[in-house]
Amino acid sequence: MPDSSARPPRAPWDPPSRRDRARRPAPRRRSRGPLVALLAAAVVVVVAVIAMASGGGGGRPASHRAARASVAHHPLAAARHAARAASHPALVPPASPAPRTVRVPILMYHRVHAYATELTKSLPDLTVEPPVFAAEMTALQQAGYRSITVAQLFGALFHGAPLPPKPVLISADDGYLDDLTQMLPVLEAHHMTAVFFIITGRFHEPGFLTASQVRRLDADGMDIGAHTRSHVDLPGIGAAALADQVAGSRDDLQRLLGHPVAAFAYPAGRFDDASVAAVRQAGFALAVTTQPGEQESSTQPLLMPRVRVGRSMTPQGLLSCLASGGGC
Ligand SMILES: [Zn+2]
Numbered sequence: 001m002p003d004s005s006a007r008p009p010r011a012p013w014d015p016p017s018r019r020d021r022a023r024r025p026a027p028r029r030r031s032r033g034p035l036v037a038l039l040a041a042a043v044v045v046v047v048a049v050i051a052m053a054s055g056g057g058g059g060r061p062a063s064h065r066a067a068r069a070s071v072a073h074h075p076l077a078a079a080r081h082a083a084r085a086a087s088h089p090a091l092v093p094p095a096s097p098a099p100r101t102v103r104v105p106i107l108m109y110h111r112v113h114a115y116a117t118e119l120t121k122s123l124p125d126l127t128v129e130p131p132v133f134a135a136e137m138t139a140l141q142q143a144g145y146r147s148i149t150v151a152q153l154f155g156a157l158f159h160g161a162p163l164p165p166k167p168v169l170i171s172a173d174d175g176y177l178d179d180l181t182q183m184l185p186v187l188e189a190h191h192m193t194a195v196f197f198i199i200t201g202r203f204h205e206p207g208f209l210t211a212s213q214v215r216r217l218d219a220d221g222m223d224i225g226a227h228t229r230s231h232v233d234l235p236g237i238g239a240a241a242l243a244d245q246v247a248g249s250r251d252d253l254q255r256l257l258g259h260p261v262a263a264f265a266y267p268a269g270r271f272d273d274a275s276v277a278a279v280r281q282a283g284f285a286l287a288v289t290t291q292p293g294e295q296e297s298s299t300q301p302l303l304m305p306r307v308r309v310g311r312s313m314t315p316q317g318l319l320s321c322l323a324s325g326g327g328c
Contacts, residue, residue: 081258088259091154091285097298102156102163104148105294105326107318108306109133109172112182115311125310130182132315137190139315140168145322147192150223150263154285157298168322170194171288171306173227173265175202175209180217188220195223197265197288200252201230211256218257225263226250226284233268234275242275247282262286264302276302294326 110126111118112133128136140147146164153169155161170187172179175198187194196217202208209217218224226249228234234242246264253261262285266275269290279287279302286301293305307326309318321328 084258085260088151088257090260090283091151091262093154093158093285093298093301097158097301098160100157100160100298102153102167102296103294104153104156104163104167104169104296105322106169106171106288106296106304106306108288108290108308109170109183110174111176112172112178113176125312127311128309128313129311130186132313133182134186135315136309136313136318137186137192139319141190141192143319147187147194149193150195150225150286153296154262157286157296157301171197171225171265173197174231175199175214175227177207177209177213179209180213184217184220184222187222193222195225195263197225197227197263198249198253199227199229199231200249200256201228214253215256223263224253224257224261225265226253226261227265228267231267233270234266234278235270235272239274239278242278243282246275246278246284250282250284263288266290271303292327294322 109128111123112128112130114129115124115127118127143166145166145168147170148163148167150169152161152163152167156163156167170192172183172194175196179196183194196209196214198209198214203211203214214224226246228245229249229252230245232241232245234245237245250261250264260283264279264282264284264287266279266287266289271279271289276287284302286304288304288306290308291303291305292307294307296304305326307318307321307328313321317328
């Protein structure tokens with residue numbers, strides 16, 4: 001799939017491409033007759049004149065031009081990095097948060113894919129048909145729900161920041177390619193946002209997002225959360241493996257995205273005291289389980305319940321579920 005965001009923009013005055021153009025006449029000069037050689041030489045002169053007139057340093061040795069390009073690109077990369085970090089400040093909960101509860105259903109999706117082509121997969125009940133997902137987003141919107149970000153939920157929980165009426169946080173686990181191909185277009189068409197929980201050891205597995213595709217979701221304004229490195233059940237795996245899976249996956253994503261990552265999802269919803277402590281120790285501010293519910297509390301920010309949205313759910317059923325407390 002084309003992924004334009006993975007390629008840094010190339011300035012029109014980029015020296016390498018101009019060198020390529022200048023070199024092009026050389027083989028023609030060798031393989032054709034003197035007339036062609038004359039024409040080719042003329043092209044070289046014209047290209048060189050245009051290059052120098054444009055101020056790109058076309059007459060300088062290649063090493064000098066490379067040095068100029070390097071100097072020119074590093075500040076831009078640094079600026080982009082700083083902009084990403086500035087737009088995603090670290091979410092650090094207060095040491096003693098005031099007890100506060102907000103009603104924010106966190107919808108839990110997995111796959112959004114045509115089930116007919118997914119018969120070999122092991123998530124039959126968690127594979128939502130793409131038209132059903134689109135209908136669910138439309139139903140939410142028409143019923144007055146507004147999707148919020150992880151930072152908005154954090155602000156509401158810990159600082160009492162106002163939320164839109166009928167807030168909802170949309171989440172999807174595991175980092176399937178569906179996130180980009182099926183969910184993102186629908187979310188953007190509805191002006192909605194979501195958090196995608198990524199397994200950082202699966203960037204190269206078929207059916208999962210690559211690293212550059214995760215960056216694309218992030219660049220498009222979606223939230224990215226961690227879902228461990230290899231999706232193991234966390235209870236009982238030992239301190240070293242726990243740190244590798246939890247803190248390691250946060251490190252992976254922060255290196256990839258260039259900004260802090262605040263949210264975590266427990267694989268298969270399984271956790272114990274040690275895994276919750278590891279999530280806190282790793283610096284996550286919020287973590288979600290698979291326990292049903294839609295009341296989120298500042299006193300349990302690492303054990304937030306979710307509303308499971310599976311294959312058997314209908315758009316109307318989703319609205320009824322949310323209206324009844326999310327315990328469906
Ligand atoms: Zn999972």
